[in-house]
Amino acid sequence: MTKDLYLGIDTGGTAVKYEIADIDGLTLGGGEVPTDPSNATRTLQALAADAAPILGGAGWPRLAAVGLACAGIVNPVTGWLGRSPNLPGWENRDLGGAVTAAFGSLPVALANDVNGALYGEYRYGAGRGCRNVVMIALGTGVGGAVIVHGELLVGVHSGAGEIGHMVLQDDGPLCTCGSRGCLEAWAGSTGLLRAVRRLLADGVASPSLAELARRRGAALNTRDLSELAEAGDAVTRGVFAEAGRRLGQAVANLVNVLDPDRIIIGGGVALAGDLILGPCRERAVPLILATEARSLPIVPAELGPRAAAVGAASLAREKARGGR
């Protein structure tokens, strides 16, 4: 039987998503299974069972290669997963080996999760046709990924793309990493929610924001906030604008170093759209030195939560073809 299917996996802290693509990158289907945070092989075996109907039954006769995107420090050459805060039972071990244990001896492509997502966007989403593209993923924290000359930049110690920890102000708010003034401390949902709670504590929140916070309590999230901002609440709009301006400073710094085709903004916080992208563009453009580069598109991601699994399937295909 022809080996013509490529499995892309995106492992998150609670669920593992997958996409199965053919040689042309067309998705034949996908799904998700719960993550067993203590055991990678067991999780991947459950995923294999779930995907079996598409993969063609036991032994996966049509499966050509597997790609796996995983949060944490992933070395795509050795297959080693280093630090991975959301997957304590997976870290500091041979992730490539876990894939092989579940799927047998096949070409395996590994990537950090944001690298996987950017690769998906690059091949099938907001980065199509680019050769140099940067992604900033605004989630709980802020991740990033860089493609240069058509190739993912992994870095010498698998440490590239940590855009969330670019220090934008050395007396800025404290970041989870221990530094002050990282982009993440403003533009990740944790930082954004903290800014809101500070306004509440200082008694300078608007009545509608105070009411929302009271009603939602600990469940308050950036989607609640963006709805309130969309409805016109100036204080909440100001919180997104401040995050957007800091994002803009980071974008300009990246453009001055890399001068890419475009910048893609993804992650849940980016669903706030122009509430954050408007102030981002406004702040970024005048800080970009090369006049021609000021027109670079700063665009939202297109593939949403599927991006990393789609990208992992693409990376699997590249790997099977003897590329990287």
Add this chain to the structure above:
Amino acid sequence: MTKDLYLGIDTGGTAVKYEIADIDGLTLGGGEVPTDPSNATRTLQALAADAAPILGGAGWPRLAAVGLACAGIVNPVTGWLGRSPNLPGWENRDLGGAVTAAFGSLPVALANDVNGALYGEYRYGAGRGCRNVVMIALGTGVGGAVIVHGELLVGVHSGAGEIGHMVLQDDGPLCTCGSRGCLEAWAGSTGLLRAVRRLLADGVASPSLAELARRRGAALNTRDLSELAEAGDAVTRGVFAEAGRRLGQAVANLVNVLDPDRIIIGGGVALAGDLILGPCRERAVPLILATEARSLPIVPAELGPRAAAVGAASLAREKARGGR
């Protein structure tokens, strides 16, 4: 006659340096001629006459290719020189055409000056053996250049490598570019001297710094200051340390994005050595997220003012070989 010589040219605002290398990169000689800031072709013709003894006389029968590094926005594909503040009579024209007018129809490689210097260091200096390397050049202003996967990163609009305009503090000192808090505003010689003059104006300079400034007047330069700092003057050491810490913040930001093999610090201000590199390393290391990347070498450039001409000769050789 075998075409076996490669001419590398580095055009500065006052002088144009050149190096002539053989196929193995060995320098056979070099020199410099004054820059005619109003006319590129005339300057290059004077250079050709000066280099004639090594190049083997009229018609340059042994000359295989020419590389030219030039300050400003250089498009290596079209040969176009855009903005170039120090060469007003050269900018916004066909630099490749000027080389051809002086040397005839030969392969021509063009690069921005810091890209040329980094390429020289990469092939023959502080970057030998690296595949991913960043250079920060601390001159009057602050320039930069990036090599990724063994290739110079020029950028989509020839705007990559403008590391001097990374914004490190949005309420920082005013930069020549009009923004606030750029690396250049602290770590270029203009920024450093301005910091000293502010200390003098505020009456908080040490007596020996005040005496030095009085004696040197408008001629005061960073070499004077580093001598005073080496001699132990705490206030002057503090000025270098502040520049070094800001350089460290920029280095960490670059490492978190690019995770290179090493960072090379060049330019005249870098001659202050550990006065600036010590505080730079101290500030950078804890800001780098990937633990393994914290050991990356932050090293001084090795080729000094010859770097860009050496790099340009290397780029000429690559071009003649049919590479980039």
